[in-house]
Amino acid sequence: MIPEPxxxxxxxxxxETARFGNLYLxxxxxxxxxDDLRSAGARLLGTTADAVAVVSGxxxxxxxxxxxxxxxDGTVVLVGSDFPSVTYPWLxxxxxxxxxxxxVDDRADRDLTRDLVEAxxxxxxxxxxxxxxxxxxxxxxxxxxxxxxHEVGARVVVDATQLAGAGVVDMGAWGADALVTSGYKWLxxxxxxxxxxxxxxxxxRRPALVGWMGAEHPxxxxxxxxxxxxxxxxxxxxxxxxxxxxxxGSSIAMLSAVGFERIEGHARGLAASLIDRVAELGWRPFxxxxxxxxxxxxxxxxxxxxxxxxxxxxxxxxxxxxxxxRGGGLRISLHVYNDGDDVDRLVVGLGDGLAVExxxxxxxxPALHGDAERRHVRDLDRVVLAGEDRLRQVRAxxxxxxxxxxxxxxxxxxxxxxxxxxxxxxxxxxxxxGVVLDALDQRRRAVADADDGDSHLTHAGSPSSSSGDVPCxxxxxxxxSPG
Ligand SMILES: Cc1ncc(COP(=O)(O)O)c(C=O)c1O
Numbered sequence: 001m002i003p004e005p006x007x008x009x010x011x012x013x014x015x016e017t018a019r020f021g022n023l024y025l026x027x028x029x030x031x032x033x034x035d036d037l038r039s040a041g042a043r044l045l046g047t048t049a050d051a052v053a054v055v056s057g058x059x060x061x062x063x064x065x066x067x068x069x070x071x072x073d074g075t076v077v078l079v080g081s082d083f084p085s086v087t088y089p090w091l092x093x094x095x096x097x098x099x100x101x102x103x104v105d106d107r108a109d110r111d112l113t114r115d116l117v118e119a120x121x122x123x124x125x126x127x128x129x130x131x132x133x134x135x136x137x138x139x140x141x142x143x144x145x146x147x148x149x150h151e152v153g154a155r156v157v158v159d160a161t162q163l164a165g166a167g168v169v170d171m172g173a174w175g176a177d178a179l180v181t182s183g184y185k186w187l188x189x190x191x192x193x194x195x196x197x198x199x200x201x202x203x204x205r206r207p208a209l210v211g212w213m214g215a216e217h218p219x220x221x222x223x224x225x226x227x228x229x230x231x232x233x234x235x236x237x238x239x240x241x242x243x244x245x246x247x248x249g250s251s252i253a254m255l256s257a258v259g260f261e262r263i264e265g266h267a268r269g270l271a272a273s274l275i276d277r278v279a280e281l282g283w284r285p286f287x288x289x290x291x292x293x294x295x296x297x298x299x300x301x302x303x304x305x306x307x308x309x310x311x312x313x314x315x316x317x318x319x320x321x322x323x324x325x326r327g328g329g330l331r332i333s334l335h336v337y338n339d340g341d342d343v344d345r346l347v348v349g350l351g352d353g354l355a356v357e358x359x360x361x362x363x364x365x366p367a368l369h370g371d372a373e374r375r376h377v378r379d380l381d382r383v384v385l386a387g388e389d390r391l392r393q394v395r396a397x398x399x400x401x402x403x404x405x406x407x408x409x410x411x412x413x414x415x416x417x418x419x420x421x422x423x424x425x426x427x428x429x430x431x432x433x434g435v436v437l438d439a440l441d442q443r444r445r446a447v448a449d450a451d452d453g454d455s456h457l458t459h460a461g462s463p464s465s466s467s468g469d470v471p472c473x474x475x476x477x478x479x480x481s482p483g
Pocket of ligand 1: 056057058059060083085086130134159161162182183193194
C-alpha cells in the first residue's frame, strides 16, 4: 500500500504539472527528480549513485541487463518458479539461439541457495533469480551463489523486488553484478518506476536500448552524436513517470527512517505468531519460520484439504483480507502497516470463522444488528465470530484450562458472551459464536505461567495479544498482495 505522505507528494507534483506544465520545472529540476532518486536508491540497495539508473519497471531493468550480458553460448541458471520478469529475457535469448537454460526447483525440502550453487558449472555464464521468491517466500543467500558464479566467470543477476522495502538489500556485500527492484511492491510506491543497479565494470557498457534521457547532456538535444552519460544514468530512457519517481523517493525515505532490520523483525514476529496459531487449523508454511531461507514477510501457507485460491477468495469476500493463491500456497504478506489485529482476523478467517471483528469498532455488518447485541458486543474488548467447530475447540480449551487449574469460575463469564453473539449471528442468517479473545488469552497465559509454559495450552489457538510494536502508524488495512 502507498503511504499518505507519498500520495501527497505525487498529487502535488501532478497538480503542479496539470496547472503549469513545465513552466516552473527547469531542466535542472527535472534532472534532479531522477538524480535524487538514484542517490536514495543507492543507499537503499547498498551501492553508489553512479551505479544506479531509474527505469520504468523491473522488467525493463531485467531485460536491459540480459541484453547487456547476452552471452553467445553457455548455460543460464534460473529458478523454475521465479517471477516471469526474471526468466523471460533469458527465454527470449535462448530462442535467439546460443545459450541453454538450466532450471532449479524451489522445493520445501531443499535449500535453494545450495541447489543454485550446485547447479553452477564451468559452462554457466549467468545466474538470475529473485532473492526472495514471490510465490513461496524462499530467500536466497546471494553471497555463496555469487562466489561460486564468479569462480567460473559467470554473472549474477538479482531481482530484489520482493525484498527491497521489507528487509536489508546490500548489493555490495552480496557481490551481485546486477540488481533490480520494482518500486510498487514492498517499497510502497506506485507503478511505473524501478531501480537498476550495476557492478562498476558493467556501468560503462553500451545499453541495448538507449533514449534521450541517457545522454550525458540530455537537454542539449544533439541528434547527431550519441554521447551517453558515464554513469548508470545512461540506462535511463525517457520522460518517465516523474510522479511515480517522486512517490518512490518519499516512500524510500519513510521506510528507511523506520529501518529495514526493524521492519524485517516486525514481520518475523507476526509470521511466527501466525504460523503458530494456524497450525491447529491444519495450515503449514512452505518452510518453517526458523529456516534461514524463509523470508518472514511472505508466508506461503498450505493445507491438505483447502485450495489456496478458493480460500483467498473467501478471505477477501467474507473478511476483507487480501492475500493471493500463488505457487500452490496461500501467500500472506506482512508489512510494516500490519499488526497483531490483522493476524487475529486472518486466524479466524482461516478457521471456520464466518465473520470477525478483532478491533474497534467491533460492530459491523447485518449479523450484529439489534440493540441488545450491539451493547453487549461493545462491552467486550475484542470479539471474534466463529463457526461452531471453532467454538467447540475453544470451549474444549477453556475447559482444559479450568480443569488443569482446578478453577471453573471464569467459564460462565465467557459463555454468555458467546451465547449473545451467537444469537446475533443467527439473526444474520449465519451460525456464529463469539469468543472473548482477550479473556481466553489471559487465561491461557496465566495457566502457561503457572504451568511453566505447558505449550499445548498456549499453542492451541492462543491469540497473541496485539503486538503494539508496529513501527509505522499506518491503518491496519488488509495486507497487500504483491504480485
Ligand atoms: C519478483 C518480481 N519481479 C518483477 C515484478 C514485476 O515488476 P514490474 O512490473 O516493475 O516489471 C514482480 C511483480 O510482481 C515481481 O514480483
